Amino acid sequence: MIVNAMEFHEFADCKAFLDMIDDREYVFKYRHTLETKFEEMVKWFLNVYMGISSRPIHPYAPNKRKINLLGLYVLVARNGGYRDVTTYNLWPAIAKDLGFDYQDGDYMKVIYAMYLDVLKYYYRFKTV
Secondary structure (H helix, E strand, O other), X not given: OHHHHOOOOOHHHHHHHHHHOOOHHHHHHOHHHHHHHHHHXXXXXXXXXOOOOOOOOOOEOOOOOEOOHHXXXXXXXXXXXXXXXXXXXXXXXXHHHOOOOHHHHHHHXXXXXXXXXXXXXXXXXXXO
16 A cells, blocks of 8 residues: 555655545545654644644543544635534534543644644645
8 A cells, every 4th residue: 555655754745645635535444554644744844844844643632532633624724624524613523423422622723723724724825
């Protein structure tokens, strides 16, 4: 599988990976492999590309449960993106879909903003 061989040395590598996970069926079929690689990509993006070392990879909810960044990324994308999820207050539903309680919605919003929003921004606008 090509994903296992992927390494992240420049933002184009992140873009190639994000292009690959646009296919929802592919994500569902290979989600366990993709979850690990997605976190590796987020870690490289934040630590190396952006120079942010203060955010731990893997993020955890207040109840000490690990937050699945790939799942969060896919659910937010499927629901129209950060702006739509925020406008229509879908964060509680996102939290529930990830296996958390509805009241964890605000925390999911913060995690998305801290880990994934800038990545999505660079993916959409900085590679044009």
